[in-house]
Amino acid sequence: MSPECDCCRERVNKLNQQVSVMRKEIKNLRQMLDSAVRAHRKHMMSIQSAVSKVGLCEPDRTPPPPPPASPPASPQAALERGNIQTVPIGYITSCFSVKNGTPRQPTICGPSRAELRIQQSVFSNPEHAVLGLDQYSHVWIIFLFHKNGHLSSKAKVKPPRLDGQRVGVYSTRSPHRPNALGLTLAKLDKIAGDTIHLSDIDMIDGTPVLDIKPYIPEYDSPHTRMCMDSEPNDSNTDQPQETTESPNETTDRLNLQKDSDEISERPDDDVPEADIPPTDSCGVSAQLSIPKDLHNVLEDVKHYVTQGDLCQLSFESKDQLSESPKTKRPESAVDHPRYGEEACSTIAGWIREPPVGSLEVRFTPHAQRELAEFLPTHLSGPPESDRPRFRFLRSPEEAAAAIRGVLSADPRSVYRRTRCRDRLFFFTLDTADITCWFGRGFAEVLQVRPAEQLIASV
Structure with a gap:
């Protein structure tokens, strides 16, 4: 059976090779088709621009103009269709x-x-x-x-x-x-x-x-939204509060604060939720109610809500939030949409840990001397004609930081990085043309020349 198995294996290998060759040919054909389509589009655009300039557009090929009776409605209709x-x-x-x-x-x-x-x-x-x-x-x-x-x-x-x-x-x-x-x-x-x-x-x-x-x-920022939801808000009420208070309202507010301070001093570690007595404020015990989802009486009174004849105290602290993260604030104490835990944003893993790492950026002594010759744009005094001047950057040190930022992120394309043997790289920053080369894990700046000087020499 071994000769037959070897024969079958050879046939399978030949078939796999043929399939791989066919896949490559199909890929090449697709690339040729894409390039042909792009060339056709570019050719048609050039023809249309030339015809429009000459003014020889045939009436039957031009799109019909909008009806003259309702010209203001056509932009609105285009906007509703998403065409602007x-x-x-x-x-x-x-x-x-x-x-x-x-x-x-x-x-x-x-x-x-x-x-x-x-x-x-x-x-x-x-x-x-x-x-x-x-x-x-x-x-x-x-x-x-x-x-x-x-x-x-x-x-x-x-x-x-x-x-x-x-x-x-x-x-x-x-x-x-x-x-x-x-x-x-x-x-x-x-x-x-x-x-x-x-x-x-x-x-x-x-x-x-x-x-x-x-x-x-x-x-x-979702993170800021979540932080806003977790922070207490002293001014949140079900209804807009008045800026002025009557003497009776001021007295009631002081009584509420006094009673709440007395409650906060009571030991509450071993008191179950059902055994917490109702608080007597404003002289009526039925006017105050503690939410059932609060397990501990907190140290400070964060806010109170006044609505008609109903007075309600809500206690909240950072310790309680840390001990019972599932506890939610009353809906009446929120004047903006709550996002909860879904406010934590997530991103793709390759953003934080990409396969391509940051590069170390070096400057040759010659490049450092050339960069030091540039003058910042805001330098006062008579301009020196023999020294180049930046237009946006404020100092050679800031220009060096900008160059490091650009090169450390490896601005090369994937094709240039993986298939191009030429390791030299050129780019322009402000009024300076930078020449550098890439090694394994680093980029070295070789030359920093003024853009005008480079153009004049070419």
């Missing part, structure tokens, strides 16, 4: 002039800075639109990935931090999406007229901005 025509409110002036080397997330490079000027075509008085925005420390920036190169997108992408593994596009922040919308949380430094000065950004120069929204931790 975006209008940029301004364009980013950033310290990153090209896509290569731009951080993928705003937290990677803290010293990165940018400016956003509100266009007058959107508002006749742009400074009115940003009135009150300086009261926030951070803002959400909604923008367009205008340097994607093509409009096609795939359902699965390869995030650089996953080192080639594929995941769904909606589980990542890939710029290649069906709608090329970007969202970043930027730090608001200051507002000067119609210009917003930002830092901690990940947008390149010329990025179209669609909208600005203030960052509010109470709404945007």
